Amino acid sequence: MNNALKITAFAAALAATFGTAYGVGRGVDPLVAAEDRPAGRHGGHGGEGKGDAAPRAADEVPGGLQVSESGYTLALRTPTLRAGAREEIRFAVKDDTGRKVTAYQREHGKELHLILASTDLTQYRHLHPVRAADGTWSTPVELPEAGGYRVFADFTPAGKKAGNLTLGADLAVSGAYRPAALPAPAAVAEVDGYRVVLDGGLRAGQAGELKPSISRNGRPVTDLEPYLGAYGHLVALRSGDLAYLHVHPNEGGPGPVVSFTATAPSAGTYRLFLDFKHGGKVHTAAFTVPVAPVAQSGGEHGGSDTGTPAGHAH
Template structure:
C-alpha cells in the first residue's frame, strides 16, 4: 500500500514537504475539463492522495512502503493499458481498462472531484504533462484523445476509487511516443512562471519529511486574478518525483469563492527533485503551470 495520501479539504492532512528550491519547468497549455458529474466525493482517500490513513499491518509489522503510481497492479486491481505507443505531435487516443481481482473490467466507481477517474500522462523527463478526463464505455473501456508533442518515454497514471472500496488507487503503466527524440532536462528553479499572460507565483519553504505550506498566487498585468472553481476546488496540484515518477496528488485547504491564492499542505517522504503541476481556472479556461522543487537534505523531522 502506498504511504502517499491525499490532503486538502478532504481529510486529516499530512503535510507536503519538498525543499527550499523551486522552479518552473515546461508550461502546459489549457486542457479539456470534460463534462461535469452531478456527484462530488467529499472524502478522497488512498494511495497518491495526501490524507491520514493507518497503514495495514501483517503479523504486527507495517506493510512495505510503495509510492503511488509505481505499480501496474495494487489491491487486486490492475491497469490494462491497450495503447502502448503514440506518434509525436499527432492526434491520438489513450485506451485502457481497469480490471478487478477476477480480471473483469471495473464498471462502477466512486465520483471524486466530479469525475470517476483522473488520468495523468507525463514524460519521463517531466517536461510534458497532461491531466485528462477520459470517458468510459459500458464495457468498462476508458478512452481519451491526446496529442503529445515530444517523442520519448511516458508514464500513464490512472487515479480512481472503485465503488465500495475504502481507498483511492493510483496505478501506472508505460507509454512510448515515437519520433525524433532529443534528451531534455527539467528547467532550473524559479519562483514565478507565466502562461497565457497569467503570472503564477509560488511561495513557501518546503522540506522533505516535514509539513509546510505551498501557496500559489495568480495575477495578470500586475493585478490579482480571482480563481474559478474547477472540479470542485480552486486548484489542483500533482507532484511527480524525478527518476521513478512516484505520484502525489494534493488538494487545497479550502475553496473560498473569489480567492486569488490557493494553498496546499503536503508531505513527501524523501529528499530529491520533484515537478509540481498546478491546474487553475481563470476566465473560463483551465491552465497548467509547472514548477521544479528540490528538497532540503539537511532538514528532517
C-alpha cells in the same frame, strides 16, 4: 535530423522502462525514521477541503510506481502513440479476477483522473477520459514530443476498502526524440499571460504548505473559477522514477492564493504542476522544487532549499 534521434515505439518503450529503473535505483533517498513518520497512505487525491496526504511507511511504494495494487491493475491498451498525432488512448482497470471495473466513487466530479507526463517532466496532461459500459476508458490526446511517458490512473473503486489508488504504466511516443533537461528550480512561473509565484516548500516525510499566488497584468487574480469542485489542483512528480503525489487545496479562495498541504515521500527533485481555471479556461503552471533530506531540512519548521519558507505542518 537536426541532432534529434529518430525514436521508434520499441526504442521509446525501452527508454521508458530503463529510465524508470535507473531513477528508482539511483536517486531516491529513504523516508524519515519510523518514530518521525506519520501513519497513512501517501499519494492520490486529498480530501475535499483538506488537501493533505500522509506519507507512506518505509516499506510501501509511493503512488504511481506500480501497475497493480490492492487487487487492481491498470491495463493500458494503447502502449504506443505517435508524436504530433491526435490519437486515442485506451485502458481499463481490472480487479483481481481479471474483470474490468465499472463502478467507481466520484471524486471532484469525476470517476477517474488520468495524468500523462513525459519522463523528463517537460510534458504534462491532466485528462478526464470517458468510460464505456464494459469498463474501457478512452480519451483523445496529442503529445508533441517523442520519448518515454508515464500514465497515471487516479481513482477510488466503489464499495471497496482499497481506498484511493494511483496506478501507473509506461507509454512510448515515437518520433524525433530530443532529450530535454529538467527546468531549473524557480519560484515564479509564467503561463498564458499569468504570473504564478510559489511560496512555501515540500518536506521529506513531513506535511508542509505550498501557497502559489496568481496574478495577471500586475493585478492579483481574485475571481478564480471552480475547476472540478476546487480552485486549484496540484500534482507533484519526483524526478527519476516519477513517484506521484496529488493533493487538493485547503479551504479558501477564490484567489489570488491557493493553499495546499502536501508531504514529499522522500528527498529529491520534484516537478509541480498547478491547474487553475480563469476566464473559462484551465491553465497549468509548472515548478521545479528540490527537497532536502530530513537531516538538512532544519527541523520541524525547516524549509526546502528552494529559497522559500516551508509552511507549518498540519
